Amino acid sequence: MRTTSPDSRTGVFSRLPEWFSNLLGAGGTSRMKREADASMQAAIAAVVEQEDEAPLAPLRTGREIESVVDEMLAQGRYALLLRPQLIGNLSPEQLARTRAALADGMGLVPEGFVTLRPPFTDESAGEAPLLRLEAYYLDRYPVTNSQYAHFVASGGYEQMQIWDPEIWAALLDFVDTTGHPGPRNWKNGRFPRGEEHHPVAGVCWYEAVAYARWIGKRLPSDAEWVKAGSWPVSIPGHPLLSRRYPWGEAMDRSRANLWGSGPGHTVSVFEFPSGVSVGGVHQLIGNVWEWTADAFNLNSTEAPTASVQTKMKSIRGGAFDTYLDGQATCQFQSADVALTRKHNIGFRCAIHLNDLADWREESADEVDEPEGNSFAENPS
């Protein structure tokens, strides 16, 4: 990698280090905020890394930057472009496309309460603890093979800053059947033919986290995942009304790819559309289990907390081979070892609403540019 002085370049990429320090200075109070910031830093740092790999070209032109933006949009990295630090530099046309990509790709889950039942308990165990969440976006579909292929093709497995240092030693093991970096079931760095819209599986928790960082998002917490599916309604004076399944209270196997209702393997994320949640999030139940950000707490008497450090990470939603109805509910929590790369575990991503620029109220031209955070000094 070539090292360059920030002063030797102009435009967005020369200012990224400043944004890092700005972000760190902002100092979120909650763990989620800190993680989101870390995710953002890592993702932007990855962009810098890629730029550093390129030959030292003269100053970037608006056209070159536009092509970078287009490439990022094609890779599905719209969440990165919608960060407050970057959004003011998008052209109106790019902003419109980026906003459309967000609306197509992610469903908004409003702020509010959710109950999170500890593992090994069911409805008979009484009231579960209430948690309050800020509004957030959740991917409408699990991350697909074709989406993940962008990450692999762009050298995601070599961009060390988006990987947790604790996992660097294991990175060389994250290979496909032919020894190329990628999910376990891929071959020659490519997903199986005809499975571009299948959820990516055979990735461990760390790979899911790295992808989420690269794309400018993060893994959802357990509470966020459950809230998107159970869509709780809070009526004063009543317990929280939550759905057992995204479509209602009763299991309906025609709405999800589970054991006995599907072909016995993963299907396209666009199948089983009737299983959609109230908020427009698909396939929360069935097809593949989904990694969440949280650790799995084996102490059944306590609610899952992020402070419990175990080597197991939480997974939610059931998969194509989930046998029991009771294990394919919004509340059911399972887990697996963070390094495991199983054929039936995938993931989807989330992002806090507050981490995105508030483009609903302000047009791109009106967004105040943070000092020194211009995406391009002369956006053409």
Next chain:
Amino acid sequence: MNRGVALELDSLRLAHYGNQISCLICAEGNTPDAEYCRNCFAPMILAHQAQSHASKPVMFAALGPSGVGKTVYLGMLLDMLSRQPKHLQLAARGGFSVTLQHNTIGALSRCEFPTKTPNEPDRWNWVHCQLRSAKQKQPVEMVIPDMAGEALFEEVDHPHSYRVIHSLLSRCDGVMILIDGTKLQAGSLDEDYFTMKLLSHLTELATDPKRPWSSRPVALIFSKADQCESCFEDPNAYAQRHAPGLSRICHQKFRRHCFFAAGVAGAIANRPVRGNPSHMVPLRVEPRGIIEPFEWLVDNLRG
């Protein structure tokens, strides 16, 4: 009721008692109202139900050491075959035949493993069912017991200590031998020896000379394969790599044998329970490779 009629009924009952019913497993004669065979302790209801069919039921046995997963495997197999509307279907004959799958699935749905099968034969779960398949016009009657692993190895080490096991293994039509794939992967040779003991025991059993054990189908199943995924990729290669002795004895002495891999729990964890020792629990149920060994056994029954 007058006295004359009562005498007639008593006579009928006495006559009935004289007509003994043979135990389905050991063929010992038992009185019609016996609940368990006086010789081997197998449930006599199997014999009563088998009387309604001209042909004797097919018998399969699941063998393996204690804790290898015989109960989970059988319970899962029976439940899957009774739920799936595909080419193989099982229908239980009698409520007692549902107990095994009920207990197994009930425990798994609570994220627990079923309790250990007791050593006493009269406390084992027996399954009597009808198997329907697309390949056979008539349904096949089938009996499958869930035996205790410790009792099984007591019989292997001291033949005739468990008459029910001795009789069953002498006459059963095929066996599923479960081998703990995780222990093999960890380098333990115990599983290799256990299985070799079992196979040697089978070959030495005095059975019908027209139907020696060497010609009966033997399915060797690596259990808990979800914890060692390479099992699924090529069970034969896995056997050669991790259980060479077993692999060799199978090739030498059993014309019809095949290795399989099966898993029920997608993941397990050591769960600490306040006031009690921690224990392993299944974190979810995702059966894999469960039906294939059984289907292979059925296909190889008479072939």
